[in-house]
Amino acid sequence: MYFIFVHPAIIYYHTVSYSFLAQRDGGTALFYVVLSVLLWAVIWCAGLYLIYKHSFVARRNMRYLMQHGKRIEAEIIEVHKLKPAYRSTEYKALVLEARNLQGEQIWHKMQINDSMPQRRRFETGKRVYLRVDPRFEKYPYIVQEGAYGKINYLLFLLWIVFGFGVFAYYLYAYTTENNGYGWRFLTPGHPLISCAGMIFLFAGIIYLIRRFISRNSGKNRESLMVKFNGVKTMARVVKVSGTGTYINNQPQVEFNITFTDRSGTIRNLTIKKIVPLVQMNTVNVAEKEIFYLPGNPSVAFFAEDIHDF
Structure with missing residues (x-):
């Protein structure tokens, strides 16, 4: 966060000069305004889509898998307690032994939130049922039968607050920096552009790293498809x-x-x-x-x- 928001702002506000605003071209300023708005619009919409995809879409897919997914019986052969997700639940890592859709024996690792640990449903030797999408088109592809998804509305609220924060900074920057020359103060080094650029840069780096690791480790959708099909x-x-x-x-x-x-x-x-x-x-x-x-x-x-x- 420091290198995305704080560092570009420190560099800009310690080096900025408004002495030549009158000589700056209005057309160039308009281009920078449009560029800035487009960058932040893409960032905000992309973030909103990712939150939506991993909440509403994932829950909808889980409901679909409960009704149409292939049912697989599995035996619990290992249970490891992890850090609790909530006070009333236990977060567990299970190792399951099952037969895949072709009848081959497989082992599968799965993490679950046990909302009723007093019922002792997830212990070594007990059986659970999985629902599997045979086409592996509906993320998360594999779910425990009876599981349900919760929507974290706080993420949506925080993202909306973030959007208002960006809008508020537009008003602040224009009010304090225009000096009667409109948006001519806007340059590529201004945080309204440089911070957005840093978000794209870091997002691109993280995406490439994750893709490289996924491709070389084999842990991806394709490997799950081979395991279960x-x-x-x-x-x-x-x-x-x-x-x-x-x-x-x-x-x-x-x-x-x-x-x-x-x-x-x-x-x-x-x-x-x-x-x-x-x-x-x-x-x-x-x-x-x-x-x-x-x-x-x-x-x-x-x-x-x-x-x-």
């Missing part, structure tokens, strides 16, 4: 080589594999994964178990990794 088989490892990419000082390894799918077709694929340095002596094996999509055998993951997704 995939078929297990053995694949022959043809070649193992390093890619030159490291994440947290752990190397990424490329596996060239070949296997025969359900139709009898021989498939040749490349799977990349991050391998801890202490496990590098285990990568050179003749065969490895994989999961692949029957409808799209080019999408596959190692069975040893699929349970962590």
Whole structure:
């Protein structure tokens, strides 16, 4: 927050000069006003959309999954208590053992809010039911049967207050800086532009980092689809080589594999994964178990990794 809002403001107000406002072009000033308004409008609308997507849309999708999602029975094999989300609930991490939609055995990690811990519903050995979107189009794709979503209206209120705050700063800046020359004081270094630009910059960096980590760790929508819709088989490892990419000082390894799918077709694929340095002596094996999509055998993951997704 400091580098987005505070630092640009400090730099601007310690270096600004209003001596040449009369010489500045009115057309350029109008361009900066339009640019500034567009930047903040995009930021505010994008933020509102994300809040809406992860609240109202997610709750609507959960209701859809309760009615139309495929039902899967699962046994709880591990329970870990996490920090409580609310006073009356317990936040738990479950490890579940189940059969996927193709009948293959899988393990799935899931975090839940237990609103009635006194009923002891989530203990090792007990069974729960999941609802799964077989097409993986309705986020969050997998929900516990009987779960319901709550809308955090405070986020909407805070975002509306943020919008009013930006509008108030427009009024403040114009009142204190126009000196009778309208918006000619507005420059690329003004916080009305530079702060918006910093938001775009940091949002872009965070997006690229998350996309890079998701692509290289395998934890994404595609891997969940393979876990719950995939078929297990053995694949022959043809070649193992390093890619030159490291994440947290752990190397990424490329596996060239070949296997025969359900139709009898021989498939040749490349799977990349991050391998801890202490496990590098285990990568050179003749065969490895994989999961692949029957409808799209080019999408596959190692069975040893699929349970962590």
